[in-house]
Amino acid sequence: MAATIPNTRQYNARAFEDAREVPREVELALIGVVPQELQGTLYRIGPGRFNSGGFAADHIFDGDGLVSKFVIESGTVRFQSRYVRTPKFHAQEAGRGGQVRGLYTQARGLRHNAGQFPADSANTHAVVHAERLLALSDIGRPWDIDLDDLTTKGVCDFDGRLPRLTRFSAHPKIDPVTGELFNFGLDLAPRLGMHIPAGLRCYRVDPSGRLTTMGVVPLEDVIVQHDFAITERYLVFALSPIFVDPIKGALALAGFGTTGDAADYRPEKGMKIVLVPRDGGRQRVIECDPLVYFHVGNAYEDNGDIVLDVVQHESFEFLSTGLKTFRDGVLPNAAWPTRLRITPRGRVLREEIEMAACEFPTHDERRTGREHRFTYFTEYVDGSSVIAKLDHVTGEHRQHAFESSTTAGEPIFVPRSDNAAEDDGWILVLTYNAAEHRTELHILDAAKIEDDAVAIARLNGHFFPGFHGSFTPRVAVSKA
Numbered sequence: 369m370a371a372t373i374p375n376t377r378q379y380n381a382r383a384f385e386d387a388r389e390v391p392r393e394v395e396l397a398l399i400g401v402v403p404q405e406l407q408g409t410l411y412r413i414g415p416g417r418f419n420s421g422g423f424a425a426d427h428i429f430d431g432d433g434l435v436s437k438f439v440i441e442s443g444t445v446r447f448q449s450r451y452v453r454t455p456k457f458h459a460q461e462a463g464r465g466g467q468v469r470g471l472y473t474q475a476r477g478l479r480h481n482a483g484q485f486p487a488d489s490a491n492t493h494a495v496v497h498a499e500r501l502l503a504l505s506d507i508g509r510p511w512d513i514d515l516d517d518l519t520t521k522g523v524c525d526f527d528g529r530l531p532r533l534t535r536f537s538a539h540p541k542i543d544p545v546t547g548e549l550f551n552f553g554l555d556l557a558p559r560l561g562m563h564i565p566a567g568l569r570c571y572r573v574d575p576s577g578r579l580t581t582m583g584v585v586p587l588e589d590v591i592v593q594h595d596f597a598i599t600e601r602y603l604v605f606a607l608s609p610i611f612v613d614p615i616k617g618a619l620a621l622a623g624f625g626t627t628g629d630a631a632d633y634r635p636e637k638g639m640k641i642v643l644v645p646r647d648g649g650r651q652r653v654i655e656c657d658p659l660v661y662f663h664v665g666n667a668y669e670d671n672g673d674i675v676l677d678v679v680q681h682e683s684f685e686f687l688s689t690g691l692k693t694f695r696d697g698v699l700p701n702a703a704w705p706t707r708l709r710i711t712p713r714g715r716v717l718r719e720e721i722e723m724a725a726c727e728f729p730t731h732d733e734r735r736t737g738r739e740h741r742f743t744y745f746t747e748y749v750d751g752s753s754v755i756a757k758l759d760h761v762t763g764e765h766r767q768h769a770f771e772s773s774t775t776a777g778e779p780i781f782v783p784r785s786d787n788a789a790e791d792d793g794w795i796l797v798l799t800y801n802a803a804e805h806r807t808e809l810h811i812l813d814a815a816k817i818e819d820d821a822v823a824i825a826r827l828n829g830h831f832f833p834g835f836h837g838s839f840t841p842r843v844a845v846s847k848a
């Protein structure tokens with residue numbers, strides 16, 4: 369499959385120029401007409417600046433998290449953006465960026481690296497739950513962001529319920545029926561001699577925002593785990609064998625080499641799929657051939673089988689060295705949708721779907737954990753960006769093409785109404801328009817995805833369209 373997809377693609381390097389925050393709401397110029405029925409707020413996050421106060425990111429993951437909001441109301445779009453006020457951000461503002469150690473970026477001088485956990489850039493996902501906006505990354509704790517003016521309120525530890533030495537990963541899943549949020553985080557405590565099992569700690573956050581630990585997926589070694597899935601009865605973890613190498617990890621801890629570079633893909637170790645029952649009970653572990661993936665599309669139960677959609681990558685280089693060349697606009701490319709079907713007898717069937725390079729799989733979130741018909745992707749065809757829609761029933765694969773100078777981010781589906789059918793609604797997607805060095809919000813009609821955008825809201829500036837985000841029907845209040 370991968371042989372047909374080029375390994376790298378060219379992105380316009382100017383997208384990664386440092387972005388200024390827009391601390392007061394501005395109304396955006398429009399092309400087309402924003403549908404009156406489309407009301408709510410789109411939150412996005414991604415690395416927005418890479419050079420500050422002596423810090424120069426060697427990897428895209430070490431850019432500072434810029435959270436943005438697009439408020440869509442009565443045919444207008446208002447915009448605002450702010451950087452998350454992490455300790456890394458403050459150190460850079462104070463001119464001490466050279467002392468900051470990132471995930472893939474060393475500080476200057478051994479004493480600023482030795483024994484230092486990588487600084488959190490808070491740049492990976494912006495999630496709305498229990499009337500809170502959380503800015504997340506895999507190595508940090510959640511940041512509580514004001515839903516209206518995007519100021520950083522502080523670390524969210526769920527009223528002290530999030531154990532101090534555990535993480536809260538960047539891809540929580542919200543059950544659309546129960547309103548519960550599920551997530552996991554790497555449990556660091558055993559490495560420091562405490563009496564908590566090593567592993568991935570699983571969390572449930574109820575609709576009022578109260579966090580409880582559901583259990584721990586035990587691990588023999590530290591792994592890199594970015595995403596997971598839920599079904600109506602399970603949390604589903606596909607543990608790709610991406611391990612923190614013990615020697616490189618120890619050297620990194622001592623300050624020699626970055627923490628990120630200590631991870632290695634070890635296919636000979638195989639892959640484990642772990643099913644964690646949502647209502648308690650024994651975990652089920654299925655061993656299977658390994659694959660490299662970072663993002664899950666959706667999962668569901670089908671007559672006793674578990675179906676799990678992922679985007680498979682050709683190699684682990686994607687994450688490690690492949691994203692270090694972002695300043696040259698060269699990004700890794702070779703990835704394609706793969707459906708895993710786990711049978712009650714523990715067989716794992718694999719279906720690989722022929723597409724051009726794709727990433728950022730999303731679906732109608734009213735179908736999370738339930739069978740979904742459509743998956744939306746960002747896809748790159750012959751070096752150009754498209755939004756793709758895959759119909760899992762017919763196998764049909766349709767696309768929305770952009771101008772050649774435009775690069776698209778993650779598509780987010782918004783239903784036309786609460787009871788609208790799947791795919792009856794809009795796709796919201798941020799793009800970087802290289803010809804004009806500006807970022808834009810494109811609103812597409814999902815059912816007519818090939819058509820021109822229904823509306824385009826245009827910024828007077830740019831920022832990298834980012835990694836992930838969320839839409840909520842709540843209209844953010846302007847505090848300007």
Ligand SMILES: [Fe+2]
Binds near residue numbers: 539663835836
């Ligand atoms: Fe992600």
